[in-house]
Amino acid sequence: MRQRMLHGLLAAALGAAALLAPPAHAAPAAPSPARGCDPLAPEECLLPFPNDWYTRPDPRTDTSRRVAFDTAVLPRPVTGLPVDPTAWNRSDGFSPGSTLIAQVPGLDTETTGAAPLTDIGRSLDRDAPVVLLDTTTGTRWPYWAEPDSNATDPARRALLIHPARNFLDGHHYAVALRGLKDGAGRLLPVPGAFASVAGKRLPAHHPLRARQDALAPALRALRGAGVSGEGLQLAWDFTVASTRSLTGDLFTIRDDAFRRLGDRSPGFAVTGVTDFTEAQDARIGREVTGRITVPGYLSLPGGPPGSVLNRDGSGVPRRLPLSTQTAGFRCEIPRSAFRTPSRPSLYGHGLLGSRNEVGAGNVKDMAAEHGFTFCATDWIGMAKDDIPVVVAALADPSLFPAVPERSEQGMLNALFLGRALIHPRGLSADPAFRTADGRPLLDVRHGLAYDGNSQGGILGGALVAASPDIRRGVLGVTAMNYGLLLNRSADFAPFQQVLDVAYPDKLRQQLVLQLFQMVWDRGETNAYANHLTDRHQVLMHIAYGDHQVANAAADVEARTIGARLVSPALAPGRSPDTVPYWGIPRIDADRLPHRGSAMTVWDSGTPTPPLTNTPPTGPAYGHDPHEDPRNSPAARQQKATFLTTGRVINVCGTTPCTATPTS
Incomplete structure (x- = not known):
């Protein structure tokens, strides 16, 4: 539909939209325990995304997991209205077409050598700075990476990683970012929280111990695929929803x-x-x-x-x-x-x-x-x-x-x-x-x-x-x-x-x-x-x-x-x-x-x-x-x-x- 038609329809719709009431939702299949922001990226909740930190075990689903968003972690609009997570929490994983999102201040994707849209094959290079690993099969997954060109604040610019082919239903994936550089070619620092989580085993009472335990299988899978912890600046994992x-x-x-x-x-x-x-x-x-x-x-x-x-x-x-x-x-x-x-x-x-x-x-x-x-x-x-x-x-x-x-x-x-x-x-x-x-x-x-x-x-x-x-x-x-x-x-x-x-x-x-x-x-x-x-x-x-x-x-x-x-x-x-x-x-x-x-x-x-x-x-x-x-x-x-x-x-x-x- 042509834009001029859409503008006309929108003018009439904007006033009507304010009159709509949120739909009634059924209760979730089971209560979702509240879980705060991922400590790997505490500056912005839900990052990195998608992320199994925001799921919980559920043996009744085909993936044995269930999305468990709490209202507190979902981004609220400027009105301040909380977002009802019910519809999301019915899923046993994330979208097979999910764009992966991370925040890496100072990142220059070109200097880093991240695979662009014009050279997707580079994403599978052995030394690629971004690695997507299907841990279910042990195979690398193709993608292209780009900065969000719509960002107005460089410090808040998203790194977007798009699968070049949809992720497979029900499969589990690990993500690794390594060798990330700024525009001058300098290596970016490893975030402190991730350095602690990826390092030596933390004491049981340490506030990051739960995150370390949750991430450990993904780090093992990455190491098994040749992605060592050396030079790793961020890693996380996620599960794709079942068919x-x-x-x-x-x-x-x-x-x-x-x-x-x-x-x-x-x-x-x-x-x-x-x-x-x-x-x-x-x-x-x-x-x-x-x-x-x-x-x-x-x-x-x-x-x-x-x-x-x-x-x-x-x-x-x-x-x-x-x-x-x-x-x-x-x-x-x-x-x-x-x-x-x-x-x-x-x-x-x-x-x-x-x-x-x-x-x-x-x-x-x-x-x-x-x-x-x-x-x-x-x-x-x-x-x-x-x-x-x-x-x-x-x-x-x-x-x-x-x-x-x-x-x-x-x-x-x-x-x-x-x-x-x-x-x-x-x-x-x-x-x-x-x-x-x-x-x-x-x-x-x-x-x-x-x-x-x-x-x-x-x-x-x-x-x-x-x-x-x-x-x-x-x-x-x-x-x-x-x-x-x-x-x-x-x-x-x-x-x-x-x-x-x-x-x-x-x-x-x-x-x-x-x-x-x-x-x-x-x-x-x-x-x-x-x-x-x-x-x-x-x-x-x-x-x-x-x-x-x-x-x-x-x-x-x-x-x-x-x-x-x-x-x-x-x-x-x-x-x-x-x-x-x-x-x-x-x-x-x-x-x-x-x-x-x-x-x-x-x-x-x-x-x-x-x-x-x-x-x-x-x-x-x-x-x-x-x-x-x-x-x-x-x-x-x-x-x-x-x-x-x-x-x-x-x-x-x-x-x-x-x-x-x-x-």
């Missing part, structure tokens, strides 16, 4: 809803049918609107904005008694379907938009050119009506769980719409989806497809992973995760103003974004990426230099899901990277077609995006190519062939794929 913890909420409501549905079609009501003459619309013959009935799992009847999941005493999502959702839908049936039945596909709309995006010109072109009927429902939780909640959550993190949890109900709504599209007694049996003489306009024999753009790609991977009906999906101008994306997106600028007021300190902003991600995982692709392609195939379409969805985050997704890069991806010299698209396996154009998941990069000639955690804004970054791939006939041909056959075909010959800039 069940990450996906359990969505899969629980999905399984319960489809169990209740059985072999029936979801209930629906058609509310509008509009037939177009060819003069009115040469591509679309009929538009159908209506409502799907879905079991409601949100805390308020009807699930309005601000609702969270209804949970039982153990925190498990449960259907709100007697509650149903009615999800509006809109379908665009191509004119060709009146000759040959069309293939049904769900469409996922963009940032804080609505189902009406299915009527966009590029979607109509795809429908007409390739015989698809696209249907969409509002992605509630991240739809236009949710803007006041999103704004309010930036100012009060206690409100934030309503964003991903309502999104999960939105995903269920889309899954039910998809089932109705392919069920023989579903939409295809209704006169609205038949010709005047009763012939079907939908061919339900070939299953269901998914095509989403921007937010529809970022959330769409989770939908594809959760769907019992979708086999293949296209994720257009996509990436993951929001905790990585927001600093790098031009779309976030108006929302950044709200965050700046609530959390003026940039170091705390970084912590807040990563806290958001821990609960956002459950409602976007990040939590599902490690297993997305176990049973599904996805095609990622990326716009090089995208102003709204950062290419760096798309590359993380491709590495995580095992997508192959259609090559050549860029013209020689176009990428600033030492090894362009490091860690993403290639498939040469002359080896296509390829069966499996893949990523195609579309280049409109836009300048390379910033190499820092800042958005590509201003004249220097030229045209925003965000909408160019979907408006390319060649890109639509590749999408359609993939969705119908599972083959990634060559549509660009032996040269990189290019897209014509759109206005």
Whole structure:
């Protein structure tokens, strides 16, 4: 969505946001003992992050740990309101896409030799100054490190360490910082607390003894991997949430809803049918609107904005008694379907938009050119009506769980719409989806497809992973995760103003974004990426230099899901990277077609995006190519062939794929 649209919506939302009340939370599964700030970094609570210091043993979870944030350790906004930790403390570990955050005053990452975005391979060098170690497998993990370029106070500048591929669900990681230098090349001092913890065994009564005991296994693992204590300036460890913890909420409501549905079609009501003459619309013959009935799992009847999941005493999502959702839908049936039945596909709309995006010109072109009927429902939780909640959550993190949890109900709504599209007694049996003489306009024999753009790609991977009906999906101008994306997106600028007021300190902003991600995982692709392609195939379409969805985050997704890069991806010299698209396996154009998941990069000639955690804004970054791939006939041909056959075909010959800039 364009920034000017967002500014207008925000103006109306800001006043409404102040009226929102925090949602009611269920009690944690068990009381969390209070634990103060990590003594390794007492200057700023939660640092370093993520950090097992803020977990406790729990034999009932898959990781045998549970996040145990106390209200006192969570950063409060300027209002002074305490942050309710309940939603976070349901997790048995941290986000698989967590950005690691540390505060190292005086650090110069370039002089230190920390691996930058342009040379990720350097992160695995034997003498790399930052080491990420998967202690579960004993292997080193790739990353890039950068200072927070948004910081206004050098003494409060965060060191950000981004995994180049998502951490593995349920695994344990140790982090080591060593040989850190200032801009003059001088070694930085070892913090006193860490020197004591990493040194000789402390007496039992020493105030740092508990921290020493907790860190000892991680230090042993690092030594075993060749990272000695000599020169070590900081180390800590963390556990990644298990698959069940990450996906359990969505899969629980999905399984319960489809169990209740059985072999029936979801209930629906058609509310509008509009037939177009060819003069009115040469591509679309009929538009159908209506409502799907879905079991409601949100805390308020009807699930309005601000609702969270209804949970039982153990925190498990449960259907709100007697509650149903009615999800509006809109379908665009191509004119060709009146000759040959069309293939049904769900469409996922963009940032804080609505189902009406299915009527966009590029979607109509795809429908007409390739015989698809696209249907969409509002992605509630991240739809236009949710803007006041999103704004309010930036100012009060206690409100934030309503964003991903309502999104999960939105995903269920889309899954039910998809089932109705392919069920023989579903939409295809209704006169609205038949010709005047009763012939079907939908061919339900070939299953269901998914095509989403921007937010529809970022959330769409989770939908594809959760769907019992979708086999293949296209994720257009996509990436993951929001905790990585927001600093790098031009779309976030108006929302950044709200965050700046609530959390003026940039170091705390970084912590807040990563806290958001821990609960956002459950409602976007990040939590599902490690297993997305176990049973599904996805095609990622990326716009090089995208102003709204950062290419760096798309590359993380491709590495995580095992997508192959259609090559050549860029013209020689176009990428600033030492090894362009490091860690993403290639498939040469002359080896296509390829069966499996893949990523195609579309280049409109836009300048390379910033190499820092800042958005590509201003004249220097030229045209925003965000909408160019979907408006390319060649890109639509590749999408359609993939969705119908599972083959990634060559549509660009032996040269990189290019897209014509759109206005």
